[in-house]
Amino acid sequence: MxxxxxxxxxxxxxxxxxxxxxxxxxxxxxxxxxxxxxxxxxxxxxxxxxxxxxxxxxxxxxxxxxxxFEALPDKTVSYNDFTGFLSSRRSVRNYTKKQVPAEMMDKILHSLSYAPFGASPEKMHVTVINNRKIIEDSLPFIENFLDNIVKWVDNPVTSFMIRKKKGNETFNTIKNHLYPIAKFDNYKLKYGDRITRGAPAMIILHADKDAEEHTNNALIYATYITLTAHSLGLGASMIGIVPAAVNKVKEVREAYKIPGHHEAVMAVIVGFPKVHYQRAIKRTLPAIHNITSQE
Ligand SMILES: Cc1cc2nc3c(=O)[nH]c(=O)nc-3n(C[C@H](O)[C@H](O)[C@H](O)COP(=O)(O)O)c2cc1C
Structure with missing residues (x-):
């Protein structure tokens, strides 16, 4: 060096x-x-x-x-422009069939070069599946995985094993978030693709299981992807079910060509939005603890 x-x-x-x-x-x-x-x-x-x-x-x-390195832009965005941009982003789950042009995908990927990283960004991997057929072919395996989740949570022995192996955060996400939705048959393909939402493209963030900070880095990348897609007039949404399926189901991992020693952290679907929202959503802020004063 x-x-x-x-x-x-x-x-x-x-x-x-x-x-x-x-x-x-x-x-x-x-x-x-x-x-x-x-x-x-x-x-x-x-x-x-x-x-x-x-x-x-x-x-x-x-x-x-x-x-x-490259030249800095002449000007960046104002607070109002920036928060306006943030407020107009939505998790898009309705897409036209139009394929994402390669140049747009390149622009999305280029934005990752500006992302902060915890450590070792060179250990991060990004798999782009700009091909609806590959995504579609993997869906029955993901549907089956979701059916299994319902069975595993319903069974006290496997439920205990999931908590022990995956820890409380993952277990609670599965039990309190994924399980009820899956139990209602929400993800059944007979109702259409409610997993990858008919998106023409999907990006998967993954790294060697032991790579330092890869979980945090991947989530920051996923955030950059969704925001850059929005800046290009594309829609995007993180899809947490997909990495879970990649990590558990061989057929899904193989379909997306994710190496066996890798862990998928997040997937982001991307495409041209079919729906345009009329207003921004104002959500309750997270619990904010301001300890500026020493009292
Ligand atoms: C970690 C994470 C995982 C997510 N997984 C899914 C998912 O599996 N399926 C889905 O439709 N949306 C998923 N989303 C999108 C959220 O549901 C969405 O961000 C939330 O409903 C708020 O809507 P908004 O993004 O339009 O503000 C996920 C978002 C995050 C941050």
């Missing part, structure tokens, strides 16, 4: 020292900015030192000014 500071270009502004999240940079006794040699191993490759350098003097972690 290359960590260099061109002393001809460096103006000693020391902003790189200020922004580095893992404190890799210091000044020496001559006030020259330099990397602390024995700390470079903990560089997380975030690129902030290079993004802040006005003279392109610093290079960290083999990053390149040519390929790894």
């Amino acid at each position: 290359s960590f260099t500071i061109d002393q001809q270009l460096c103006i000693q502004c020391k902003l790189c020292i200020e922004v580095c999240p893992v404190n890799l940079i210091e000044t020496d006794q001559d006030n020259k900015v330099r990397f602390i040699a024995n700390r470079t191993a903990i560089c997380i490759g975030c690129g902030q030192c290079m993004a802040v350098c006005s003279t392109k003097a610093i290079v960290a972690n083999n990053l390149s000014y040519e390929t790894g």
Whole structure:
């Protein structure tokens, strides 16, 4: 890995020292900015030192000014524009049959390069299924998985095993959210596709089961995907049932070509929305605990 500071270009502004999240940079006794040699191993490759350098003097972690950075936009969005954009996004579950053009899909995927990450973004995998037939062929297996969930929760022994193996969060999600809906036959294919909602495309976020922070990274990616799709006039929705089926059902995993040692974290369906909403939905805020005051 290359960590260099061109002393001809460096103006000693020391902003790189200020922004580095893992404190890799210091000044020496001559006030020259330099990397602390024995700390470079903990560089997380975030690129902030290079993004802040006005003279392109610093290079960290083999990053390149040519390929790894781009000009900032002239202006970004105002609070009102931004919250207006957020308020007009919906989880879209009604699509036209029109395929998502490859260029639009590329734009959605490109937005992931701007996402924050907990650790090791290079370990994340994104599988794009821009093919309705592949999605459709997998649905009977997912339907069967949902039928099994009802059986497993109804049976005290398997119910106990799920809680033990998957933990309380997953168990409660299954028992209190998924199970009642599945028990009402909501997902039965005889009523149409209520699983992937007829979407022409689906994106799956996955990583090696042991990859650090992959769950958090995947959910941030899924959020970026839904927001970028919305900015393009597309609809999108996270679909939590799909990764659960990928992780449990061999046929689904194989249909989407997800490696056996990978865990799927989230799926996002994407397509052209059939329905346009007339108003934004104002929801109750989550419990907010403001501890600004010390009383
Ligand atoms: C983690 C997660 C999992 C979700 N799973 C599903 C799903 O399996 N099926 C579905 O139709 N919607 C799913 N959604 C979408 C939510 O139901 C939706 O966000 C919620 O109803 C609020 O609606 P809105 O997104 O339009 O504000 C999921 C959303 C999240 C964040």
